[in-house]
Amino acid sequence: MGFWMLLIYLVITFSILFILLCISPHGSGPIAATSRVFFVHIPNWSYSLTIKLLGVEGTARFKYYAMYIFTEPNPFFQMVYLALSIGGYTIYYIYGFPYIPNPYVQEFHIYIGSFLYFIALLTFISASIVSPCIIDKQNLKYHLELFPYDNILYKPSDCSACKIQKPARSKHCSICKFCIGKQDHHCIWINQCVGYSNYKYFLAFILSHSLICFYAGQVGIMILIYIIQNDKLLSVVFIDKLGNEVKGSWIVIFQYMLQRLPSFVFVIILCLIMGLTLGGFFVYHLFMAGQNVTSNERIKMMKLEDNGKNRVNVYNLGFWKNINEVLDAVEF
């Protein structure tokens, strides 16, 4: 039962990730149509629902704040991250740590888990504060020489906002309001772009969070198993709301644990979901970095392919050299 649930969950998660990250909503066929559900239909349905719930004026105000959160530099999602992250650790500290050590989880897991969490926090801070690579008049020459124009995705042109020549692989970010070197995407969680200089910190950020979420999820499950074994919940008879006697099956025990330790069980499930999602996201970014393609270029290439055109990636130096380029990037 558990294995099949996990398999179904894995298939659904990676299918959604694949559709969101790799399939253009502009194409034809059933997968592009599914992509349109996420990028076109769900936003349209959400808009109609908001009009019904908040009215026209309320929707306009809601839209204004939503636009501000998503289109202006602001720390909203960094605060959300910190609340989730510190809150999650605190819940482990209060509800999980008192059950350690036990026959399934030795004491050192408290220290390794806390250390990994600290590392994950550091990667979040690094990815948030290391500049993505803002191009200005002082470093423009360096960036113009860094990558050649491929004359397909990048041709010599000026940025009308920054009033400078746009180096190949750079993109003007409408949120950061600067041209960013080797721009990958604007990340709301770190409140800035992911670009040439901070890409390695971004990779460390998603990798460390995938690992700590998996680790915490596994430790959490082992703690729950210990409680189930220690309290002999599998042989206990439960009384439901109607007063009927119910034998301790896994479903019944799960419902019981959800009532006994709701926040702890919720955080364990969240950790497992985030561990898988971020792990998939890391593998996707490693694959892209290995090919020396940015997320921005990936989108542009999909549009080219939709129009039946192909492009040779002149920036691809081979897997290890590409990875080395990411790790060796100078900070600006």
Ligand SMILES: [Zn+2]
């Ligand atoms: Zn610009």
Ligand SMILES: [Zn+2]
């Ligand atoms: Zn940006």
